[in-house]
Amino acid sequence: MGACVGLVPQPYDSGESQVDQGISKQGNRRVRALLIEMAWTWLRYQPGSALTQWFNQRTQGTGPNRRARRIAIVAVARRLVIALWRYLKHGVIPEGAQMKPL
Template sequence: MPEPARKRSDDLARLKGIGEVGATRLALELFWREFSNRRQVGACVGLVPQPYDSGESQTDQGISKQGNRRVRALLVEMAWIWLRYQPGSALTQWFNRRTQGTGPNRRARRIAIVAVARRLAIALWRYLKDGIIPEGAQMKSI
């Protein structure tokens, strides 16, 4: 593995809830690129809303599903794991507020987890780029 990717992988694996394999896959398949802003990160993995414009009607149709589907699937799985291992993080609290009161409605939870995956990708990008640890996230004890 190239040295910059190894460093990124090691940095990601320091966060609780992100394993060595997931960190390595993200480093090799997503974070080898240089992104200028958060929108580019979300668009690269296809986790942004797809707009629909027709006449005066303007709505979002769901995620675009453009980009690397393996990374998209990995980020969704990481989002579920993040909820479990990072209960005090801002992302987990956002998810809990968003899905509160939905009861057994699994569809609402599945829709919300995609938003968590996009936000997690952006938070991890910021962590690698600027060293900003995601709000409320815990690091692994060494």
């Protein structure tokens, strides 16, 4: 699912060197931007979820380094789109997510 929207690392292979570059950007640009905004919203409104805790642990020692936070939010967006696909397909609620009663 992450590959469909262009939120996976693009591999670079040369000889014995194998490095992951930035995101592939193969999907729709607007969908990618919307998913990244959705990831920021997820962090704000789901502070107890596993994704938010992972983001906080990952960016804890970066201080004012905004680049590290922007890189990590792309990973959160990719994980979030996969988690939401699982929710739609199989009914599995993302770990730690708070659902409002209807």
